[in-house]
Amino acid sequence: MAQNVYRSVSKSRSGPHRNDRARPSGLRHGAARGMTDEQLRALKRWIAVLGLLPLGLVTALTLVEMFWRALVRLDFWRSEPLVFFMLGGAAWWLAYLGGLRPMHTYVFGHEVSHLLMARAFGGKIYDWNHGASGGYVETDKANTWITLAPYLVPLYALGVMAIFGVAAVFWELNALVTVDARWFTFSFKPVWLFYVLLGLTWWFHATYTCKTVALEQSDLQRNGEFFSMLLIFLVNVLILALLLIAASSSPGLGLAEVGRCWLATAAALWDFTLGRFW
DSSP: OOOEEEEOSOSSOSSOOOTTSOOOTTOOOGGGTTSOHHHHHHHHHHHIIIIIHHHHHHHHHHHHHHHHHHHHTSTTTTSHHHHHHHHHHHHHHHHHHTTOOOHHHHHHHHHHHHHHHHHHTTOOEEEEEOOTTOOEEEESOOOHHHHHHHHHOOHHHHHHHHHHHHHHHHSOTTSOEEEEOSSOEEEEOHHHHHHHHHHHHHHHHHHHHHHHHTSOOHHHHHHOHHHHHHHHHHHHHHHHHHHHHHHOOSGGGSHHHHHHHHHHHHHHHHHHHTGGGO
16 A cells, blocks of 8 residues: 555545655555554554553553542642642633534644654645544554554644743743733732643643544544554543653652552452452
8 A cells, every 4th residue: 555544523524645755665554564454453552451451450440549549548639730730621612512613723733743753753744634524634653652642542632731831931930920911910920821721722632532533533443443543542541640750740640650559459450350269
């Protein structure tokens, strides 16, 4: 297969498919190297059952345990990161439930995720397009990470992190800034805006990821829907866990404690399911 076309949520792609462009010779689909597409999907189903399913289950149970600790034991819910992150999420849901549907913004991020991941794996981009009705990326690379990139990578949230990461080099984002308006005065920390935008973009990613995987997406079918759904679930749960760790200053929700809880959950799940037979 000379090129791989990654499409977004659109029903149909606008404009003709440009197969008349010059392509390097000898390009092959990744599945053609010794395995058929069906054999590769069957292998991924086994990987999903034996690997991703238990990993996802243990990680999800660990995240529930961490949230329970935060709820009943720690002064976590009043922390600045969580409060403003949830404000950002609330702003997104108010806008979404109020009728805002930024499809062009989503499709642009969807296709850019495909494009950037293809470039990260050394792929060449022949053509790409985006619009409110859908989009596509044509490249000579095909693998799981390229195919599922839009569902695994919260692109706009990463953009917010990058912008504020650069800003933090030049300004103190935790310093209190006082603004004297004409009729009133208010104070705020620039980092609050970071948390709000992070919450807004994360929930934007989560909303459209759920909406998109509910459709019959070719991106998911390439790798098998069961494998794709489990990988998407696992990666997004891991991102949530990392955000939880980053938002907490308590050692009870630190990386070491989360790792210890994960191992304990894995051991308990093993004992409950397979340990009695070994």
